[in-house]
Amino acid sequence: MNPESPRVVLITGASRGIGAATAKLAAQRGYAVCVNYRQNEAAARKVVDEIVAAGGRAVAVGADISIEAEVVRLFRTCDQALGRVSALVNNAGILETQMRVEQMDADRIRRVLATNVIGSFLCAREAVRRMSTKHGGAGGAIVNVSSGAAKVGSPGEYVDYAASKGAIDTFTIGLAKEVALDGIRVNAVRAGFIYTELHASGGEPNRVERVKELVPMKRGGYPEEVASAILWLLSDEASYTSGSFIDVAGGK
Numbered sequence: 001m002n003p004e005s006p007r008v009v010l011i012t013g014a015s016r017g018i019g020a021a022t023a024k025l026a027a028q029r030g031y032a033v034c035v036n037y038r039q040n041e042a043a044a045r046k047v048v049d050e051i052v053a054a055g056g057r058a059v060a061v062g063a064d065i066s067i068e069a070e071v072v073r074l075f076r077t078c079d080q081a082l083g084r085v086s087a088l089v090n091n092a093g094i095l096e097t098q099m100r101v102e103q104m105d106a107d108r109i110r111r112v113l114a115t116n117v118i119g120s121f122l123c124a125r126e127a128v129r130r131m132s133t134k135h136g137g138a139g140g141a142i143v144n145v146s147s148g149a150a151k152v153g154s155p156g157e158y159v160d161y162a163a164s165k166g167a168i169d170t171f172t173i174g175l176a177k178e179v180a181l182d183g184i185r186v187n188a189v190r191a192g193f194i195y196t197e198l199h200a201s202g203g204e205p206n207r208v209e210r211v212k213e214l215v216p217m218k219r220g221g222y223p224e225e226v227a228s229a230i231l232w233l234l235s236d237e238a239s240y241t242s243g244s245f246i247d248v249a250g251g252k
């Protein structure tokens, strides 16, 4: 990519947790940042304010990525405010209360798949339409945020969530091959147990403290540690890396 061209990254679910840490690091690396959120506008504004106070460029855009029309509006708003995206981080993801599969109803499974899988597809579609050299774009990079859950399946907690991340892994492999000649690289990070508010959604805010003994490093990870891997995959240093995965999981 031409180093003169402005770099614009759209990060879904960037109001909190891994997305917020990625937004701040991306701004430090010179990206203009589109900070997407679903409902927590105050948290998203705080991320934007921090970036702007440090001399960067950022906008907060509320949009539920599970809804197609909202994804289209999200990217159009980003086009107008910052310019065409050169990078996408498919980070927004949800899980619901821990339970066994035999207790799950279809609505819950649909919600998890709608945000984690369909949302990621829709955002990637909008990004490819803007980045692809076949559509007159300048190329770009996409990073999907997957999970170690894709490999272990999360029995007794949220097999639906784990399966959604398995889908993200396959999506990463397929899309990487599909757009390899469009100037677009597609990779994923598989995060381990990271200290964020996600675990409260499962009904266990202190889950990382319980499970950290399973990690070879015997500790949970921090959002900034995941953000570093994401920024490397987005960068030109990763120019020959596509369809790859970085496990950011303390050796697990």
Ligand SMILES: NC(=O)c1ccc[n+]([C@@H]2O[C@H](COP(=O)([O-])OP(=O)(O)OC[C@H]3O[C@@H](n4cnc5c(N)ncnc54)[C@H](OP(=O)(O)O)[C@@H]3O)[C@@H](O)[C@H]2O)c1
Pocket (backbone or CB within 6 Å): 012, 013, 014, 015, 016, 017, 018, 019, 036, 037, 038, 039, 040, 041, 043, 063, 064, 065, 066, 090, 091, 092, 093, 094, 115, 119, 145, 146, 147, 148, 190, 191, 192, 193, 194, 195, 196, 197, 198, 199
């Ligand atoms: N934390 C971990 O241990 C861990 C491990 C492996 C993988 N991951 C993955 O890492 C990613 C980020 O997780 P996190 O732990 O940082 O989560 P988090 O702290 O719960 O933050 C989730 C973010 O996603 C946003 N979001 C949720 N649903 C959305 C939707 N439909 N549309 C747009 N934005 C939406 C939230 O927006 P609001 O603030 O507006 O609600 C928030 O910004 C997820 O894909 C998760 O699966 C996390």
